[in-house]
Amino acid sequence: MAGWRTHAGRAITLPHDNIDTDQLIPARFMSAPRSEGYGKFLLHDLRHDADGAEVPDFPLNRHDDATILVAGRNFGSGSSREAAVYALVDAGITTVIAPSFGDIFASNAVNNGLLPARLSERQVKQLMMHLGDQSGAARIDIDAKELRIGDHSFAFELDDGWQTKLINGWDDIDLTLAHRDQIHSFRDQRLKTSRWAWPTAQDQEPPGTRAQ
Amino acid sequence: MxxxxxxxxxxxxxxxxxxxxxxxxxxxxxxxxxxxxxxxxxxxxxxxxxxxxxxxxxxxxxxxxxxxxxxxxxxxxxxxxxxxxxxxxxxxxxxxxxxxxxxxxxxxxxxxxxxxxxxxxxxxxxxxxxxxxxxxxxxxxxxxxxxxxxxxxxxxxxxxxxxxxxxxxxxxxxxxxxxxxxxxxxxxxxxxxxxxxxxxxxxxxxxxxxxxxxxxxxxxxxxxxxxxxxxxxxxxxxxxxxxxxxxxxxxxxxxxxxxxxxxxxxxxxxxxxxxxVTLHGDDIAPTVTWGTSPEQALPVTETIPDPATLDPGKADAARAALDYMDLPSGRALEGIAVDQVFLGSCTNGRIEDLRAAAAVLAGRRAKVPGMVSPGSAQVKAQAEQEGLDRIFTEAGLDWVASGCSMCVGMNGDLVAPGKRCASSTNRNFRGRQGPGARTHLMSPAMVAAAAVTGTITDVRPLLHGRAA
Structure with a gap:
């Protein structure tokens, strides 16, 4: 994952609360390999009618150049499916601005370079009023934790650890493996003091033999 | 200290x-x-x-x-x-x-x-x-x-x-x-x-x-x-x-x-x-969702709220939910006709859940079709040992194998577009049980009650004289 500091793009609004992960990507698309690209699944059942035709006035259908979404509270609530983030990222979205996010969604977003920028309800309302059903020029600065859409300039909230991660595009596994010795000694200590925490062996068969 | x-x-x-x-x-x-x-x-x-x-x-x-x-x-x-x-x-x-x-x-x-x-x-x-x-x-x-x-x-x-x-x-x-x-x-x-x-x-x-x-x-x-x-x-x-x-x-x-x-x-x-936060157990009634978010839930004895009377932040969501659910505001929750029922999921697919549903269904017929998917093969075996499977099948419900099934529909167990399902699952999100599906979340006993009457029903009267 590549890190990023600033982004200049186009913002649009999705003026709804509780846009859940089942909306972001319906479950039936989740068996596809990522290499296929998940952008076409983004908000599929809101963007298309029952016959599969595009809903012409859905914001994402009207503005295919959008890179920033301004949405209502509790964006990404629901399941842990990281595919919801893949759909956004593969559709070219870099930033979602909302008053609040589902917890798991927000960490998944950061793990994939997607910025979950939190503003107050009032600030989000102002942006929605400003944009209406149009798209607008927008600029995001992760270093400064600032965003500008039209004349509106706001400081957004973002956890410091997430800020660093988004900027550096770090892979946690490499970071963690630098602590390998500490992990091993923790494990050895836990095994000594809390042996009950290890599963009782079921039989003498090597693990995996129940696999068919 | x-x-x-x-x-x-x-x-x-x-x-x-x-x-x-x-x-x-x-x-x-x-x-x-x-x-x-x-x-x-x-x-x-x-x-x-x-x-x-x-x-x-x-x-x-x-x-x-x-x-x-x-x-x-x-x-x-x-x-x-x-x-x-x-x-x-x-x-x-x-x-x-x-x-x-x-x-x-x-x-x-x-x-x-x-x-x-x-x-x-x-x-x-x-x-x-x-x-x-x-x-x-x-x-x-x-x-x-x-x-x-x-x-x-x-x-x-x-x-x-x-x-x-x-x-x-x-x-x-x-x-x-x-x-x-x-x-x-x-x-x-x-x-x-x-x-x-x-x-x-x-x-x-x-x-x-x-x-x-x-x-x-x-x-x-x-x-x-x-x-x-x-x-x-x-x-x-x-x-x-x-x-x-x-x-x-x-x-x-x-x-x-x-x-x-x-x-x-x-x-x-x-x-x-x-x-x-403190709640009082004695005040809690059987509860049912009426919308497309788990927070859109009320005691079964209530009526669907008028979005205009809700907190302005929630009114639009309520209108959109009622539109999707094809329900009018002001309607009593009890009596809303359902097309089918589903019992199962990681929320309510355990043996006690099946017993609670069976206590309602014993000796009764379901008015609508439905599926019972035990939470595990062990729950299934236990339920069969207790004869619960016969209560479900004699009531007219399908007794099937275990999995996430109709809670999320990944295996193909779907609610058809426009159909209304009384479900013991966890999410009533739009399209969760299938594109266009309408989900009402409730307890297993309440799902069983919905099966018996074909409508959303307060289970309590159906339990009179029965060991729940």
Whole structure:
């Protein structure tokens, strides 16, 4: 994952609360390999009618150049499916601005370079009023934790650890493996003091033999 | 004297390997549960050429795509491919797999506890939001995304910021026909789906203590629908009695040592929580959702609200929900006709749930079609031993094999567009049970009542003279 500091793009609004992960990507698309690209699944059942035709006035259908979404509270609530983030990222979205996010969604977003920028309800309302059903020029600065859409300039909230991660595009596994010795000694200590925490062996068969 | 500590404090410090300057902790993971949906994570591991760090602590379960009929010959090649991918990953990394035909197969959050893989004092991760279920045992259990699943596979650790602590106390006791599901829908309706965002909930109070492990699991399972990171109940004699002699639970001296450690887990007297909420069990009625968010729930005796009278922030959502659900405001919830019912899921697919539904259905016929999918093969076997399967089939419902099934529809068990389903599941999101499907969440007993009358119905009168 590549890190990023600033982004200049186009913002649009999705003026709804509780846009859940089942909306972001319906479950039936989740068996596809990522290499296929998940952008076409983004908000599929809101963007298309029952016959599969595009809903012409859905914001994402009207503005295919959008890179920033301004949405209502509790964006990404629901399941842990990281595919919801893949759909956004593969559709070219870099930033979602909302008053609040589902917890798991927000960490998944950061793990994939997607910025979950939190503003107050009032600030989000102002942006929605400003944009209406149009798209607008927008600029995001992760270093400064600032965003500008039209004349509106706001400081957004973002956890410091997430800020660093988004900027550096770090892979946690490499970071963690630098602590390998500490992990091993923790494990050895836990095994000594809390042996009950290890599963009782079921039989003498090597693990995996129940696999068919 | 040391500061009184919460259950969360104790579990957190027992797993903290180190803490970064930005306040993020690296935690040790005791159990990692994977399923077919973990294919992205295994793909990431393969891309790095990495191995699973602790195959002895990693368990694989076929559930999300598990067919509930004709398992011998899977008709859908996509379903077949997803299950084969998990089999291959389990084999390659030498993971214990609960495969489709294994007597231990089931929904991962039913299997963990019933196998004794879930224990008090553990940290449990799974790439599924309903991992909060396992917190019912006094464990730190939370769902993670695919990148984090890959991280746990590769390191057996997870980076996390400590959540805020929240205690939901339910005083008094629940009336007949009222269950853990109703407690959950009640608090979520009150606080909203973001009400517990960023929090670890500890459920306490007499009505929670009185719940069986099954009820506590339902309560913790639904924590995520109120936005919480996880839910927990402090372990007690009910917990220990449930776990003793389970296949993977500790035995002999290890069991005794476990008991000793687990007795110290409950929150200390005087421990402080960031947020406190109190409900009264006696005030809770059977509760039903009317919209497309779990917070859009009301006692079954109520009428659908007029969006104009709601908080302005919620009015638009209510209008859109009623439009999708094809329901008018002001209509009584009781009497809304349903097209079908579904009993099952990690929320309410356990033996006690099936018993509660069977108590209503015994000797009665369902007016609408429906499916009963036990939470695991073991629950299925137990239910058949108790004759519950005959109660369901004699009532006209289909008795099928276990899996996530119609809760999420990945295996092809779908509610058709425009159809209305009374469901014991966890999410009434738009399209969750299939494109255009309309879901009403409720307890298993209430689903059974809906089956009997073909409409949303207060189960309580149907229980008169019956042992619920």
């Amino acid at each position: 040391t500061q009184p500590r919460t259950l969360l404090d104790k579990l957190w410090s027992a797993h903290e390997i180190l803490k970064r300057e930005d306040g993020t902790s690296l935690l040790w993971v005791d159990r990692h549960l994977v399923h077919e949906g973990s294919h992205h994570a295994f793909g990431k591991l393969a891309a790095r050429g990495a191995d699973v760090a602790a195959p002895d602590l990693t368990f694989a379960v076929v559930d999300h795509y598990a067919p509930t009929r004709q398992r011998e010959r899977i008709a859908d090649p996509q379903v077949s491919r997803m299950i084969d991918t998990l089999r291959n990953n389990a084999k390659q990394h030498r993971l214990q797999l609960f495969d489709l035909m294994d007597p231990g197969q089931g929904i991962v959050h039913v299997v963990g506890p019933e196998q004794g893989l879930t224990l008090p004092g553990l940290l449990i991760n799974c790439g599924d939001s309903h991992t909060s279920t396992h917190g019912a045992f006094g464990a730190l259990a939370f769902g993670i995304g695919a990148t984090e699943v890959a991280h746990v596979l590769a390191t057996q650790t997870i980076w996390q910021k400590k959540p805020k602590s929240m205690r939901i106390t339910v005083d008094g006791s629940l009336g007949p026909g009222v269950s853990a599901k109703d407690i959950a829908l009640n608090w979520i309706a009150r606080l909203g789906t973001g009400g517990a965002q960023g929090c670890a909930i500890e459920y306490a109070g007499s009505a929670v203590r009185d719940l069986s492990m099954e009820g506590r699991m339902t309560l913790c399972n639904l924590s995520i629908e109120g936005g919480a990171r996880l839910g927990m109940v402090a372990p007690d004699e009910v917990t220990f009695a449930y776990l003793k002699d389970r296949p993977y639970a500790p035995k002999g001296a290890d069991w005794d040592a476990g008991l000793e450690d687990w007795a110290n887990l409950p929150s200390d007297d005087g421990a402080e929580f960031d947020l406190e």
